[in-house]
Amino acid sequence: MPPQLPQNKPAKSTLSSFLRRPPPAPPPSSELTSDPFVPLPPSSIRHSPAPAPRVLAVEIPLSILRPIAFRVFTKKHNLTLKSDALALLCQFVGRKCGADWRDSGAGEKLLDEIARRWKRAEAAGKILVDGGDSLKSVLKSFDVPTAANSPALSRTNSNLSAMELAGDIPSSMLMAGGTGDVEMSMPEEARDEIEDNVDPNDFLKIVDAFEMPKTVYNVSKKMFERGQKPSFFPPPSAKTALFRARYNTLYSRLQRNESFLAPTYSKSAPSGAPKSHYKLTPISALLGRAGQNFMLFGMLGHSPSGHLSLYDPTGEIALDMSLAQLLPHADANWVCPGMFMVLDGVYEEDGRFTVFTLLSPPPERREQSADVFGHVDFLGNGVSLDMSHLTHGGPQGRTMRRIEEALSHVRWVAVGELHLDVPRTLEALRHLFTRYSSDPPLVFILAGSFSSIPVTPGDAPSVRVYKENFDALASLLADFPSICAQSTLLFVPGDNDPWASTFSGGSASAWPRKGVPEVFLNRVKRVVSDVRCASNPCRLGYFTSEVVVCRDDVAGRFQRSAIRFSKARSAEEMDLDGHDTPPPVVDTDTKLVRKLVKTLLDQGTLSPFPLSKRPVLWDFAAHALALYPLPTALFLIEPNIHPFAVTYESCHVMNPGRFLVRHRASWVEYAPAERKGVVFEEGF
Template sequence: MITIRIPNPIRARRAKDPHQRDLSTSPNIPNPQPPTMPPKKPDPAQQTLSFFARRPLPPSSSQIATSDPFEPLNRSSRAPSLAPTAPPPRVLAVDIPASTLRPIAFRVFTKKHNLTLKSDALSLLCGFIGRRCGADWRDSGSGEKLLDEIAKQWKRNEGAGKILVDGGDALKGVLKGIEVAGREAKGRTPGLSRSTSFDFSAGEMIPSSMLMGGDPESQDVEMMSEEVRDSLEGVDPTEYLRIVDVFEMPKLMYNASRRIFERHPRPSLFPPPAAKTALFRHRYNLIHARLLRNESFMAPTYEKKTSTSTKKSYKLTPISALLGRYNQDFMLFGMLSITPSGTLSLYDPTGEVSLDLTYCHPNDTVWLCPGMLILLNGTYEESEHFTVFAAISPPIETRAQSAEIFGHVDFLGTGVPLDFSISGGGPQGRAMRKIEKALTDPVWLIASDVHLDQSPTLSLLRGMLTKHAEKPPQVIILCGPFSSAPLASREYKACFDSLAAVFAEFPGICEESTLLLVPADSDPWTMPTTTPVLPRPPLPKALITRVMRTVKRTRAVSNPVRIAYFTSEVVVVRDDVQARLRRNAVRVGVGEKGERDEMEVDDDDAPSHSPSHDASSPSTTTTATAPLDTPQLTTRKLVKTLLDQSTLSPFPLTVRPVLTDFASHALSLYPLPSTVVMADAGVEQYRVTYEGCHVLNPGSLGEERVCVGVLE
């Protein structure tokens, strides 16, 4: 059982709960500067970087350097307030030739946002950027940032369907709105110039130092005006709490050719056979597009010629292009799979190639299982085998980065687009974040393995509710299995009647709290000879009628279930995923020439190995005598594996059956949620933060463990 207190996410970036386990190896961030000091330029080393940006992939002859992206959300201190200073010098307008701006505009509008820019629109942008950014528009990067904001505002106004950008009234309206918003914010905030402010989508001018070093909205509730707090007294937080059943979610599929998400018809429980291939093709296209947006895979269109310029971009090679190119090094991306003959292969839409893992460096930061999408670095041999030297998972994309591309998309169907969770979304998004800051912190209670047929479980549940009787929690989430052994339907219903009797002792909780019942694989019944599938439907209402009469806000939800709270997204899933990863993980080692290491598969009792996670130390080669994993490293390994794969079930259908027409969107972890509750009975309680996403495991209620945590 885990007790979760949810503060507003903006304040949680600065204040760390004393009970939270700090799993980050990054140095502590210094205290913010006094309000009277001018803003300091953030240290690039403290920024959140992807796997490749933090530690570039070495050539095949070198060892792999591991990275540690598990950092707390408050990676940067609060941006200091700006002291009144002398007005900045005026930016002198310049004339920018269309031929000079065209390659940068093509990179931003076409390659990043999938928009086509006409010649009249390019001429209009040349004049606008020349006035706003001046002669330093290219060297400082201000012109590219301004183009990015214009493209995002165009997609918000016109939608993802209109990809042709012309110089008509629509683009002029976007530029005029940016100009007006800049003048208004410049009058409110002293010491800002046009060349240092780029958050035009939010209608406010925010210094670039704030955008890189901290959130400008990360002010305490006490710093808000009394008028704002008085206007929010009548707000009911339950109106902003939406429970999204995955069987009712809109089905949004990624279109690789148009590079947008398209709404598909309502999925079916009995889809055609093509749904199986569409499921894996959707995962491949989504992560492949995510890779191409990563800075490590983007060739720079403009680079200053300096002696210290050593930036290198990586290039992905399709498998079909390997034919005839023997003894050359390549980087491949595809799905790991085992052929019917028992050999390990890599698949992509163009073909397949057999893998030789004899000389592969062990990667103990993630599990590598068949069905996962991975990056391989190695050499294509004349025997038509690909000798692998490095195997890693694709770098992750944060929620803020996804919002820059698909901020206009409402993935949950709740009417709240993705860019509401960042400094965007217009007036409505700012209003929701302001309400979220002003309201008091609600409490969520989460417990797993609630065996209602055992009296100790009911006693523990009664004690948990007694502790929060004075201030009822906002949400109570109980995950199955709800019986420790298979029961008949009448006995199973009697268990929930006992649960209703426990809740009846706390009338305040019954009136004010929202109760969610998440089924497990054995709820309500599963045949011993069948393998349960994901997602699982809710519990039948006939079994929980008495609970629904006792607790007014009772919901039998699917597994997994998604919860939208203001601008945050919480995913709750009940699955024993770590045991499945251990059973199917491919374990490799470094072999000497002439000695071939056979591929091995981990079992439940086999210990896994992990190198040091110190980012400042050189990479470590792991051998068979490496020390055992600690629970902390195992937790990091589990979290990184799932979030990098952007799915809750990165397995083939023979290992983990899923409803193929629902799995592409119901089990997806793209865009990255704010919080993932991974209820896994075989794992100890944990709570870690990985690239801004909080992942926690409440543990089993029967183990009598209580963990007080903060869901940021």
């Protein structure tokens, strides 16, 4: 009988030396049993010459594992454990991790991996985990050798089949650089073989905003589900559903943050001690509790009387912003009506809420989102979010990531505000194409507006000139046959391009918006082999990466709509003794870039504005404009901001700026293998 788990922690050195003694080998067997707790026979597994020592199994009581399993399965993965499943997990964790399962953290990591495999095996359709055959099959998969832990596995029966990924890739190149270890360096011959046999265009998919599958967050199930096909003429309820969808997504993201995650068990803390976590209170729960301090979460907006208020699904409350300060500092991000914020303050007797501090909801890294919603395919290109995770993407995800890293020569080039009606623009384009004619990039992202003045269909000369500008571009491209044959030209419209400019006159039109009509690009298509007219915004799927391309004058809209705060100094500008400390010297342009990137990614959408400031298509905005989960990279084409390339919470944000400024041209070159971009500015 296995020893009981001791209540008091024994001496670590004595216990560790005792547990490292390998137990006797199990008797050989000729059959594979269905019981996940019976070890596989030695004849079915090829061991390395020096196998790792096995730990001694222990018996874990249900009461000890229950709070940890609840935190992992229920709070993190939104799954419900039955008592028989918990008993099964107690035996499995005790057998796999031994007596140090809790102190070393191995037990919690093992439970996290079991929950992920359960969601993948059950296709996210079963949130109740019982101790039946489904859970036993998941547990038994931990004992089956894979390419990652079986070096002797032959290439012929490897599950990293090349035919499953690209059809023509030989399996030898997939196994040459190691068996599933992404961080292991790849030999030169394997890298050359991948470059010679893999066509990156086969793994590039451009997803239009109007073709992107609609995913809706289900509050009761706490998971994303496939929604109904969106419509251009939705019912009036779609207008409120748009903001409710944003609230539910941000609120669930906020509840998974460590600062707001309540512990499964707590000890009595002394009075005056800092809180271990923050608690959000709905607005409807403030009634009759005047004079108390609360933390609220909701959307800022103006009431019909003109006062600034906070809205959540339970109600609204007027705000007093006279004492409000923005955290972590005054220039951290913009605060505008239409944004969701976390407010800390006091509920007054007259029904107002006096705000002391405001905080933008902290974002969630793409890897953390993959731990919860890794089974969801947000782009509809057959690549789930879990595949972008370096350790939890499975064999196929690791293989695709290895091929993506091996194609280090692949480059994307992004150009913004390309006014083709300006003569010097074609000269700058000739300079750009000459630079890349010897080694053409995979994609040229050409963003509008392609005309310096709005194009109106009723004005025949204006339409004719617009068509002639693209014909001139086609004549220019004909001088670079290598680019025409090997590169993909992606055209993303701006505000002056047809046909939205017909009604907006160059101002902001409803978002997302259709691409440039293909009738204007007929001559360009005769010259270039691959021409795409995508919506604004659009998304690019490349192996396990997701890249968002957006063209919008968002910085000016933030500056016009921002709420101003008092000039009182924040606590971080003073040291502990009360003496002033000089603030860090940061360039003004750098401040503006950080402010812009943080505001958008924190809000989780490309348009955090009320419909009066930024009209959107109700049924398309919730998923087509969403920045959750965070993309791998974001091309934020903002011509009124200087070019930049920064990384925030593992999301790389790039802005090529305005393509032509006097005698200088600027663009961004993006390397998908490294997931980094570089800004280029050259005179011509």
